Amino acid sequence: xxxxxxxxxxxxxxxxxxxxxxxxxxxxxxxxxxxxxxxxxxxxxxxxxxxxxxxxxxxxxxxxxxxxxxxxxxxxxxxxxxxxxxxxxxxxxxxxxxxxxxxxxxxxxxxxxxxxxxxxxxxxxxxxxxxxxxxxxxxxxxxxxxxxxxxxxxxxxxxxxxxxxxxxxxxxxxxxxxxxxxxxxxxxxxxxxxxxxxxxxxxxxxxxxxxxxxxxxxxxxxxxxxxxxxx
DNA sequence: GCGACAG
DNA sequence: ATCTTGTCGC
Numbered sequence: 001x002x003x004x005x006x007x008x009x010x011x012x013x014x015x016x017x018x019x020x021x022x023x024x025x026x027x028x029x030x031x032x033x034x035x036x037x038x039x040x041x042x043x044x045x046x047x048x049x050x051x052x053x054x055x056x057x058x059x060x061x062x063x064x065x066x067x068x069x070x071x072x073x074x075x076x077x078x079x080x081x082x083x084x085x086x087x088x089x090x091x092x093x094x095x096x097x098x099x100x101x102x103x104x105x106x107x108x109x110x111x112x113x114x115x116x117x118x119x120x121x122x123x124x125x126x127x128x129x130x131x132x133x134x135x136x137x138x139x140x141x142x143x144x145x146x147x148x149x150x151x152x153x154x155x156x157x158x159x160x161x162x163x164x165x166x167x168x169x170x171x172x173x174x175x176x177x178x179x180x181x182x183x184x185x186x187x188x189x190x191x192x193x194x195x196x197x198x199x200x201x202x203x204x205x206x207x208x209x210x211x212x213x214x215x216x217x218x219x220x221x222x223x224x225x226x227x228x229x230x231x
Numbered sequence: 232g233c234g235a236c237a238g
Numbered sequence: 239a240t241c242t243t244g245t246c247g248c
Contacts, residue, residue, distance in 0.1 A: 045238070047239055082239070084236040091238075113237045123237070144237045177248080182237080219239095238239050 007131060009079070009093055016089050020122040027126045029116060032188040033135045034107045038063055040201055041106035042210030043098075043128070045091045046218035047078065054078045056094035059213035060106050066201065066209045071217055072101035084144065085119050088127040095128060109136040109186065110201060110210040114144045115194075117161055117169035117184035129187025136186030137194040138169070139211055143182055151180045158183070158195060170195050174202045181206065 011019065042059045053075050060070040074097035080090040091113075099105070115125030115138025123144070129136030146163035148171045155176060161169035161184070169184030170191055183198050185191050201208035207215075 045239080047238095051239075082238060084238090087237055118237080138237085140237050142237065145235085 009089065011089065013083060013086060016086050017120070020086075020120045020127075023127065023130055024120055024122045026130055027116070027122065028188050029185045029190060030188075031190050031193050033193070037107040037197075039069070039104065039106040040066075040108045040110065040197070040210055042110050042112075042208065042212070042214030043095055044112040044211065044214035044218040045094060046215075046220070048075070052078055054091065054094040055218055056091065056098040057214050057217035058095070058098045058102060058106075059210060059217055060102065060104070061201070061210055061213065063107075064200065066203070068213055070102060070104065071213070072098045073217055074098035074101060087113055088122075088124040091124060092128055092131070096131065099132060105132075105134065107135070108189075108197060109134050110139050110198065110208055111136055111186060112139060112141075112211055112214065114138045114140045114169070114182065115184040115186035116191075117144060117146055117163070117182060119145050119163075121168070123184065123186075125184070125186030133187075135188040137189060137197060138182070138184040138186050139198060139208060140182035140184075141179075141207070143171075153177065156199060167191065172198065174199070174208075175204070175206045178206045 076094040111125035114123030125136045125138030146161040158170040158172040160167040
């Protein structure tokens with residue numbers, strides 16, 4: 001994996017916001033995905049030792065089977081605090097390390113958090129997509145910004161998430177009777193396509209399998225069959 | 232000034 | 239995110 005430019009991480013909030021305003025211009029909200037996607041990955045982060053250590057996990061699933069084919073976990077000292085709107089500066093470093101540990105990069109990333117549905121349109125999914133140049137989607141469990149109507153209680157239905165006269169994401173019902181999720185474009189993908197892929201990766205649970213697997217890894221427990229077999 | 236606020 | 243067991247409901 002190659003990163004376009006040198007990217008600083010030791011920034012204060014003011015500099016981080018300035019950088020976001022620069023990077024936002026590089027995000028592509030139009031479809032630019034591989035012809036055939038066979039590897040979809042879930043990305044999530046957890047914390048250890050009272051938050052002093054950040055643990056990132058990437059779960060690569062085959063598509064359309066959605067079976068786990070490879071995973072990677074990486075740890076780094078936590079250096080940036082949690083500040084709404086600046087989440088990527090806290091979690092992306094560890095995620096990049098985890099991605100570097102994969103034998104094969106995935107074709108699509110489903111990131112835990114917002115993408116375009118961000119105050120400056122540069123949520124963690126956009127930021128990560130830009131740095132890796134991989135198509136990415138933001139999958140959030142709760143809202144960061146924007147307003148929306150009630151979502152019909154039927155799997156697959158969604159309503160636009162609007163902020164400042166602009167549609168920034170989709171509030172999607174992935175399952176009846178539970179809270180909807182917040183889907184938004186990350187990089188190299190449009191909103192409609194992003195919703196389609198989230199649904200394709202979702203089974204009987206509220207969250208996509210990619211996210212569930214990544215969360216399982218980022219939060220500890222490993223059980224049953226191990227990761228992918230090595231050549 | 233006050234409320235909101237991904238993980 | 240994290241601290242944490244049982245419990246209510248489909």
